[in-house]
Amino acid sequence: MQAGLLTTFKSPAKSRGYTAWILSVILFVFYILVYFTPIPDSWANAVGLNGKWQMYGVLYTLAMIIGGYFFLRKHGNSKYHKVRTWSVIFFQIVFAFSIPEIMGLFDSKGFNFAKFWPLGIEYLYPQYIFEYPLLIIVYAFVASLIAVPILTLLYGKRWYCSWMCGCGGLAETAGDSFRHLSDKKVKAWKFEQWSIYTVLFLALLTTALVIINWGLHFENEAGQWVTEFTTFDLIASKIQGTYQFIVVAMLSGVLGVGLYPLMGSRVWCRFFCPLAAIMGLVQKFGRFRITVKDDMCISCGNCSTYCEMGIDVRSYAQNNESFKRASCVGCGMCAHVCPRGVLKLENKWDFKQSSDKSKRPVFDL
Amino acid sequence: MHYVIIGNGVAGINAANRLRNLDDEAEITIISYESKHHFSRTALMYVFCGQLSEQCVEPFERDHYEKMGFKRIHNKVVSLDVLNKKLQLKNGQSLTYDKLLIASGSVPVMFDWKGADLEGVGNFVLWSDLEWLLEKAKTAKKAVVVGGGLIGIETAEILQLAGIQTTFLIRESHYWPVALDENEGTIVCDHMKEHGIDVRLKTEMQEILGDNGKVTGVKTSNGETIDADLVLIAIGVRPQTDWLADSGLNFDDRGGIIVDEQLQTNLENVYAAGDCTSVVWFNDVRRPEQLWYTSRDQGLVAGENLFGLEKNYKRGIFYNSAKFFDIEYTTAGYVNFNFEDEQNWYQKEEGKPYTVRVTYLPDKTVIGFNMLGRRWNHTILVQWIAEKRKLDWVLKHLNEANYDEELMSPFQVSGGIS
Numbered sequence: 018m019q020a021g022l023l024t025t026f027k028s029p030a031k032s033r034g035y036t037a038w039i040l041s042v043i044l045f046v047f048y049i050l051v052y053f054t055p056i057p058d059s060w061a062n063a064v065g066l067n068g069k070w071q072m073y074g075v076l077y078t079l080a081m082i083i084g085g086y087f088f089l090r091k092h093g094n095s096k097y098h099k100v101r102t103w104s105v106i107f108f109q110i111v112f113a114f115s116i117p118e119i120m121g122l123f124d125s126k127g128f129n130f131a132k133f134w135p136l137g138i139e140y141l142y143p144q145y146i147f148e149y150p151l152l153i154i155v156y157a158f159v160a161s162l163i164a165v166p167i168l169t170l171l172y173g174k175r176w177y178c179s180w181m182c183g184c185g186g187l188a189e190t191a192g193d194s195f196r197h198l199s200d201k202k203v204k205a206w207k208f209e210q211w212s213i214y215t216v217l218f219l220a221l222l223t224t225a226l227v228i229i230n231w232g233l234h235f236e237n238e239a240g241q242w243v244t245e246f247t248t249f250d251l252i253a254s255k256i257q258g259t260y261q262f263i264v265v266a267m268l269s270g271v272l273g274v275g276l277y278p279l280m281g282s283r284v285w286c287r288f289f290c291p292l293a294a295i296m297g298l299v300q301k302f303g304r305f306r307i308t309v310k311d312d313m314c315i316s317c318g319n320c321s322t323y324c325e326m327g328i329d330v331r332s333y334a335q336n337n338e339s340f341k342r343a344s345c346v347g348c349g350m351c352a353h354v355c356p357r358g359v360l361k362l363e364n365k366w367d368f369k370q371s372s373d374k375s376k377r378p379v380f381d382l
Numbered sequence: 383m384h385y386v387i388i389g390n391g392v393a394g395i396n397a398a399n400r401l402r403n404l405d406d407e408a409e410i411t412i413i414s415y416e417s418k419h420h421f422s423r424t425a426l427m428y429v430f431c432g433q434l435s436e437q438c439v440e441p442f443e444r445d446h447y448e449k450m451g452f453k454r455i456h457n458k459v460v461s462l463d464v465l466n467k468k469l470q471l472k473n474g475q476s477l478t479y480d481k482l483l484i485a486s487g488s489v490p491v492m493f494d495w496k497g498a499d500l501e502g503v504g505n506f507v508l509w510s511d512l513e514w515l516l517e518k519a520k521t522a523k524k525a526v527v528v529g530g531g532l533i534g535i536e537t538a539e540i541l542q543l544a545g546i547q548t549t550f551l552i553r554e555s556h557y558w559p560v561a562l563d564e565n566e567g568t569i570v571c572d573h574m575k576e577h578g579i580d581v582r583l584k585t586e587m588q589e590i591l592g593d594n595g596k597v598t599g600v601k602t603s604n605g606e607t608i609d610a611d612l613v614l615i616a617i618g619v620r621p622q623t624d625w626l627a628d629s630g631l632n633f634d635d636r637g638g639i640i641v642d643e644q645l646q647t648n649l650e651n652v653y654a655a656g657d658c659t660s661v662v663w664f665n666d667v668r669r670p671e672q673l674w675y676t677s678r679d680q681g682l683v684a685g686e687n688l689f690g691l692e693k694n695y696k697r698g699i700f701y702n703s704a705k706f707f708d709i710e711y712t713t714a715g716y717v718n719f720n721f722e723d724e725q726n727w728y729q730k731e732e733g734k735p736y737t738v739r740v741t742y743l744p745d746k747t748v749i750g751f752n753m754l755g756r757r758w759n760h761t762i763l764v765q766w767i768a769e770k771r772k773l774d775w776v777l778k779h780l781n782e783a784n785y786d787e788e789l790m791s792p793f794q795v796s797g798g799i800s
């Protein structure tokens with residue numbers, strides 16, 4: 018039988034107790050070792066794997082499969098959650114792990130087709146992407162610049178964030194037990210708006226500098242590389258390196274996962290991911306919204322508590338306001354756990370924020 | 383103008399919020415003995431099991447009172463002196479008001495069973511009940527829950543989850559006959575049993591047994607003895623108005639404060655809202671309506687009338703929802719009123735606790751819906767009742783009111799007319 022929805026977050030691991038702190042420290046140390054030292058290479062070799070990144074891929078995929086199993090034991094009675102959980106696991110196993118590995122066997126650089134610029138910031142770095150066959154180059158540009166916004170207009174950012182993305186996928190599976198730890202306060206929302214658009218700005222700036230710099234080197238008529246080293250070069254490569262270190266390594270890896278047991282599973286997605294920032298802006302103009310059923314909310318707070326993005330869903334529900342929020346990844350947990358069935362995720366063009374309450378129907382026998 | 387609101391529940395806080403929206407200047411004081419912050423009583427069960435923290439069940443951030451400029455008094459009012467517009471507090475202080483709203487909510491109903499005062503007997507309505515139960519649950523092994531209603535089933539669910547073997551005594555022949563028919567009530571009972579609850583139908587508690595001042599078990603109307611170290615009485619709530627006995631207010635026979643359409647009591651400048659208030663129901667009966675939604679709506683209207691807008695409180699067509707363990711429940715209109723000539727269209731989905739019941743009159747006018755399992759948009763159901771839609775039309779359009787999660791298999795009409 019399906020495990021009941023009712024649960025408890027009292028254990029120290031799930032309530033920032035000592036086990037949560039220990040786990041957090043372990044994750045921090047692990048990520049720092051993987052990102053910045055060769056030590057994990059020797060672990061990988063010891064178990065017959067080809068270097069630390071392959072080992073990291075295996076561990077990541079395993080964490081998602083195991084986490085997904087536990088998630089579905091609890092929430093698998095819902096088809097929505099079943100399908101999206103299988104979906105993220107599928108994209109991890111096939112697109113993020115297997116295809117790049119197989120490409121490696123054919124002496125090609127691996128390419129993750131389920132990642133887009135600017136999450137994969139290098140996908141628009143000419144010197145990176147032009148090493149691939151034409152088809153992949155076209156794919157990277159078309160997917161990132163055209164398909165992503167169109168799909169987001171039609172389905173909200175959930176098609177990516179909670180159905181395909183690896184970062185989101187880990188959050189939805191292995192990170193599920195920590196989703197309630199996200200900060201719901203207005204203050205956190207203010208910080209989020211500041212931080213996520215700052216990272217987006219940095220991502221745009223870095224990409225632009227790298228492309229311009231590449232262009233400068235290419236300007237020579239004969240198609241010869243200009244090999245002179247300029248100050249611009251220095252600035253561009255400094256900024257590229259800084260972005261790589263701060264955003265890609267520290268924020269998405271070390272902090273993003275290391276803080277799971279303390280601040281919830283979507284720290285990276287909520288506060289820093291530049292792709293989420295772009296899709297969030299598009300989402301505001303798209304079809305996807307969360308519809309609130311009038312006058313049925315009992316203000317219990319389950320929806321807000323379960324929101325991994327820290328949206329105070331209840332504040333909308335108790336005011337009978339349907340809503341679109343840039344950060345919403347459409348995981349659907351608010352609707353799923355609401356004991357009064359108040360919330361519904363929908364894709365519809367017409368958007369009526371709230372209904373006219375003075376027209377409440379009456380009936381006489 | 384000094385407005386005083388007694389009660390920090392959903393009725394009280396909504397009245398205060400509305401009042402503040404209407405009047406930036408007003409002095410607004412909220413008095414409550416139960417808690418400093420407004421919390422959702424409906425969510426007590428989630429706090430008990432640890433799914434929600436104390437702060438999770440507070441619908442507003444803690445600085446709400448400062449932001450809105452509400453003064454708070456954390457104390458109990460012991461009497462109301464209408465002549466001098468004065469309230470006496472338990473701590474000896476007193477204060478005066480220009481206009482008063484009483485939103486003092488409910489207290490649990492108790493019966494004077496033998497043994498009702500034993501340690502280990504309690505309720506699950508007030509915040510103090512929650513604290514008591516959390517303490518008790520640390521050591522309890524077996525519990526008996528008495529009373530086949532909503533609070534009863536919620537209590538049984540959380541105790542069982544906490545690892546306490548729970549027996550649920552229900553007086554009637556199926557669960558919650560006020561709202562569910564036999565089919566539906568039986569589905570819920572079976573579901574409870576699957577979750578490990580020992581459900582005893584047609585069983586009343588006769589006596590609570592004890593030893594050394596502590597509960598050891600209960601004796602039932604069947605003469606049986608059930609061992610227990612915890613007994614939860616959930617046979618209903620009544621207005622918390624005992625402290626107003628000498629105030630000159632008019633009460634109905636349940637202790638609810640009688641108000642007019644504008645929620646004004648028989649006393650000048652005194653209004654009432656929420657669980658403690660006796661209002662006229664949609665079927666012209668006068669009694670308190672102890673629901674979250676109605677308390678909130680009454681609070682909002684009371685806020686407007688305190689300000690002087692003269693708004694009427696209109697209940698509209700009845701609707702409600704609940705959750706029995708994992709089974710969600712939606713109802714709208716006149717279900718289970720057992721009108722002489724009413725008929726019911728009923729359908730259960732194979733192998734699932736999903737049912738749909740449509741109640742209609744001989745001319746096929748639909749007057750009510752009772753739904754288990756799936757989600758339904760009550761605003762549409764209520765609309766159809768107001769429009770006096772006929773059964774055939776309603777069945778054909780029923781899916782438009784469906785509110786299930788995306789990707790769920792669609793609802794299909796296959797049943798017959800019963």
Ligand SMILES: Cc1cc2nc3c(=O)[nH]c(=O)nc-3n(C[C@H](O)[C@H](O)[C@H](O)COP(=O)(O)OP(=O)(O)OC[C@H]3O[C@@H](n4cnc5c(N)ncnc54)[C@H](O)[C@@H]3O)c2cc1C
Pocket residue numbers: 315388389390391392393394413414415416417423424425426427457458459460485486487488506507508532533536622625655656657658671672673674675677703704
């Ligand atoms: C376990 C449980 C589950 C429930 N679930 C649901 C549900 O699912 N759906 C639903 O519709 N309803 C539900 N209800 C009912 C719902 O909670 C109540 O109808 C609602 O809370 C009433 O709100 P209120 O503002 O009238 O009073 P209350 O919330 O009871 O607030 C009363 C306030 O008055 C104060 N007060 C009282 N007397 C004094 C005094 N003498 N001096 C100072 N302060 C005083 C108290 O401190 C308190 O702040 C549930 C109730 C319980 C107990």
Ligand code: SF4
Pocket residue numbers: 313314315316317318319320321330331334335351354355356357358359360
């Ligand atoms: S979970 Fe549902 S009932 Fe509870 S606060 Fe959220 S919308 Fe309201």
